[in-house]
Amino acid sequence: MSTISMRKTAIAAVGLAVVGSLALTGCENGDDGATAQPAASAPVSAPAASAAPTGPSTDAGAAPAGAPGTAKPGQVFKIGEAAEVPYDYGDFKGSRIALTVTTIEQGTPADLEGLGLGDKANGKVPYYIRYTVKNIGTTDMTYASVGHVSGLLGDGTPAQSLAVIGRFEKCKGESMPKGFANGQTQTTCAIALAPSAQTKVAGAAYGGNPYNAANRSEAITWK
Known part of the structure; x- marks a missing residue:
């Protein structure tokens, strides 16, 4: 993995991970990326107490990767369009989700202040x-x-990706809530960094199994 990293305390690692060559670090339940610690450290929040409203009804049956309706490696979706994907991590092997990138919002450089990134965020x-x-x-x-x-x-x-340890109000990366069963929906967020104000983050990609984060051509994308 190509990373730029620095250590703020003995327990808080700060870094920017280059997504194109991302190797999974501390991967658990499909999560990835390097981490940054807010200056005013906030405790890691409990999972959201309630799920967001559910979207249109879809097939409720568990289906293997490659089943009808499953997104194909390299498939391109429109922003707002759902991709049906298998989710095979840890205790959740055999799970199946509909993943939808709903919006990509531009922040400001000031949003990164207090994350301890220093000139890495310039x-x-x-x-x-x-x-x-x-x-x-x-x-x-x-x-x-x-x-x-x-x-x-x-x-x-x-784009470069950034994961924050603790609560970052601008972009809350939520785990699934307790009792996350068939038909329930959760909203979450990922942070991407554009190298300058002249360059935009215009799309998103999902590289979890079986879409191979190490091979961009196999990731599914939203544009």
Whole structure:
């Protein structure tokens, strides 16, 4: 993994991970990325108490990867369009979700102040990739973390990603709530960094299994 990192305290690592060559670090339940610690450290929040409203009804049966309706490696979706994908991590093997990138919002460089990134954040502009996760399988996905969502620049190359330890109000990366069963939906968020104000984050990608985060051509994308 190509990373730029520094250590703020003995327990808080700060870094920017280059998504295009991202190796999974401390991967658990499909989450990925390097981390940054807010200056005013906030405790890691409990999972959201309630799920967001559910979207249109989809097939409730658990289906294997490659089942009809499953997104194909490299498939492109419009922002707001759902991709049906298998979710095979840890205790949640055999799960199935509908993943939808709903919006990509531009932040400001000032949003990064207090994260301890120093000159590593110079000139960079954060973008907030908001997406929903709907359980369309039969497994209970309580506290599952659906990560591997990253940004794409206007030319299709990967943006840098940033994960924050603790609460970051601009972009809350939520785990699935307790009792996350079939038909329930949760909204969460991923941070992507544009290298300058002149370059935009225009799309998003999902590189979780079986879409191979190490091979961009196999990731599914939203544009």
